[in-house]
Amino acid sequence: MAKEAFRETTKASSLPKTEFIPKSKRSVLQTMAPILFNTIGTDHGDYIEQEEVHVKNPHLDSMEEDILYHFDLGTKTHNLPEMFGDIKFVCVGGSGNRMKSFAQFIHRELGLPGDMDDIRDICAGTDRYSMYKAGPVLSVSHGMGVPSMSIMLHELIKLLHHARCRDVILFRIGTSGGVGLAPGTVVVTKQAMDSFLQPQFEQVVLGKVIVRSTDLDQGLAEELLSCAAEIPDLPTVIGNTMCTHDFYEGQGRLDGALCSFSTEEKLEYLHRAYDAGVRNIEMESTVFAAMCHACGLKAAVVCVTLLNRFEGDQINSPHRVMLDYQQRPQLLVSHLIKKRLGLIQ
Ligand SMILES: O=P(O)(O)O[C@H]1O[C@H](CO)[C@@H](O)[C@H]1O
Numbered sequence: 001m002a003k004e005a006f007r008e009t010t011k012a013s014s015l016p017k018t019e020f021i022p023k024s025k026r027s028v029l030q031t032m033a034p035i036l037f038n039t040i041g042t043d044h045g046d047y048i049e050q051e052e053v054h055v056k057n058p059h060l061d062s063m064e065e066d067i068l069y070h071f072d073l074g075t076k077t078h079n080l081p082e083m084f085g086d087i088k089f090v091c092v093g094g095s096g097n098r099m100k101s102f103a104q105f106i107h108r109e110l111g112l113p114g115d116m117d118d119i120r121d122i123c124a125g126t127d128r129y130s131m132y133k134a135g136p137v138l139s140v141s142h143g144m145g146v147p148s149m150s151i152m153l154h155e156l157i158k159l160l161h162h163a164r165c166r167d168v169i170l171f172r173i174g175t176s177g178g179v180g181l182a183p184g185t186v187v188v189t190k191q192a193m194d195s196f197l198q199p200q201f202e203q204v205v206l207g208k209v210i211v212r213s214t215d216l217d218q219g220l221a222e223e224l225l226s227c228a229a230e231i232p233d234l235p236t237v238i239g240n241t242m243c244t245h246d247f248y249e250g251q252g253r254l255d256g257a258l259c260s261f262s263t264e265e266k267l268e269y270l271h272r273a274y275d276a277g278v279r280n281i282e283m284e285s286t287v288f289a290a291m292c293h294a295c296g297l298k299a300a301v302v303c304v305t306l307l308n309r310f311e312g313d314q315i316n317s318p319h320r321v322m323l324d325y326q327q328r329p330q331l332l333v334s335h336l337i338k339k340r341l342g343l344i345q
């Protein structure tokens, strides 16, 4: 059956703008950011209130209650503005444990009061996703693959909207396979591409294909790159990221339960990706970029490479090396958050 394709015409200029206000330019405006000051308990606010988080769904307005089923949260059962109104940064990653350690790490890095071991899973009532809050930072797991990420993002974006959050930035902090890079390199995504090397995300809606842009905020990507230069031993590049719907055949691996191609064909595909600027491969970046872009949210994808796919398919580094690699995107994003909050220069 021929597939019908629609390209959404969201123009960057029609999207809500969020703007970072440097310390030197703040004065009276600072007093407009009481939520953040309250949370941090210091005078490190770096924001003026500008834009709420927008949802693009007219039906939501007529709903008496919105149940965020996979988070086990809801607008009638929970006071979302009180619980989440001060959120300024949301970090998402595949595993619940990783997102818990990130929440504990950022709690310590921001010098927040209280014991980091007391941080509890806000979504403990469900085992679909995990969510942790450390001051203005929300840390949420998304599972593996596009559908899991997509469901989580629908509910996360609605949560931020219901909570009346403003000026929120989202980061995906993850792992990936490197393309022509030494293992352990951090890739800040310039453009998220699908398996056909197109910078777009296709979603099937009512039996038709909707094509959405996967543009990410280039200023934020550059900011991350300059933060990386300030951190010792954090090899970091900006490059395109290919997002696939499978870890094995979908990423051209020769070691799955099924494989219908040769080593030469695999390498030809990876070289074609490399020539298109792809430096890493993972499984969620396109839908993450597309949904954030469509809702006018600033977003970045920061993934460490666990191996160089030109050299193999199996991930065989020792556990301690893996742990070190996984922490690299966290280190980089935490550095940016601390700078934005004025905690470091
Ligand atoms: O490391 P995380 O963020 O879980 O993501 C990557 O790892 C998973 C595959 O192992 C995929 O979900 C891929 O995108």
Ligand SMILES: O=c1cc[nH]c(=O)[nH]1
Pocket: 175, 176, 177, 178, 247, 251, 281, 282, 283, 306
């Ligand atoms: O090769 C890899 C490694 C991590 N995650 C992926 O999706 N692919």
